[in-house]
């Protein structure tokens with residue numbers, strides 16, 4: 001017991017270096033060598049940059065968990081929406097910084113990197129279990145996970161876990177994250193569920209005649225969308241630059257895609273675990289997408305302003321995540337070209353494939369359907385969406 005660290009006492013005045021555990025923190029940059037003084041500055045940079053990213057991932061995970069726990073096991077209560085927005089905005093800002101940090105990595109020249117790169121093999125950012133946790137808690141679907149060779153990232157980490165001291169921690173964290181996700185505890189699940197309950201022309205899912213109200217809203221919206229398409233076709237054709245037939249075909253296709261999206265016909269049995277009732281899932285998503293369209297189209301209604309901000313914040317988070325992936329891929333291309341990664345993937349090709357997926361696909365897709373304000377079907381009884389307490 002003689003060497004153990006004394007417990008904190010009330011007479012100990014905190015100081016900067018103990019509070020931040022700098023004695024330990026600054027001794028963790030040696031990689032596979034005994035001392036970081038044995039490393040060239042490029043390798044020290046490489047380690048510090050990765051550790052910094054992992055610290056930011058730690059912070060992001062905390063914010064995402066806070067956001068999910070605010071919702072608890074039940075539905076998202078409107079009063080909590082501003083707090084969820086608060087946590088997610090911070091995530092967006094951290095990711096924005098993470099994207100910027102790749103400039104520092106690019107001070108590594110390709111040749112300097114080759115000087116120590118082989119020491120790492122087969123270690124790779126592919127094994128960043130915090131990045132995987134982040135994807136899971138946001139709601140990345142299993143079908144959206146890119147594989148390389150015979151394996152995907154989760155399987156890869158599971159296989160490696162038993163072979164390293166930190167592996168047990170990595171696998172435990174991922175298993176817990178997957179279990180929580182399976183119980184519906186992802187940002188995506190929570191968001192779609194909340195959108196499902198959005199009031200459409202004052203009607204909620206459990207209101208009498210909700211289906212009729214929602215169907216009427218969608219019918220009016222589709223008619224307005226058709227009119228908007230017609231206006232654009234006429235304008236394009238009148239310029240004489242595009243053949244009428246070609247333009248009409250393109251808009252017709254876009255209109256059919258919009259209808260398919262609103263009818264949730266793009267959801268297939270493969271997107272769900274075996275035994276799921278596909279028709280029930282489609283019905284839920286139809287209402288959730290109608291709610292999303294309603295909020296996005298009527299953001300000037302006071303009660304819909306915060307919901308729209310939540311949607312916008314989530315789009316910002318995902319945009320930054322996609323930019324992170326894209327920026328990382330370009331940095332990798334600049335430093336190692338198109339060679340095989342230390343983790344054994346095809347490198348840049350693999351990384352570029354990961355940029356295609358959208359976790360919050362509905363939030364992105366709905367953008368194609370939005371209308372200029374003057375064409376949006378009028379809201380039935382808009383006073384219902386006012387702040388009642390502020391009525392004159």
Ligand code: HEM
Pocket residue numbers: 049050053054105108113123124125126127128131153328332335336340341342343344345346347348350351354
């Ligand atoms: C010179 C610097 C870097 C190079 C050459 C590089 C290269 C690569 C390559 C080739 C992969 C694909 C997997 C493989 O085969 O290894 C990868 C994956 C990854 N790297 Fe980097 N990387 C670098 C720096 C970073 C930094 C600073 C981060 C910050 C955390 C990072 C995070 C990741 C992540 C999260 C993945 C997994 C991507 C996915 O599977 O979705 N990398 N990296």
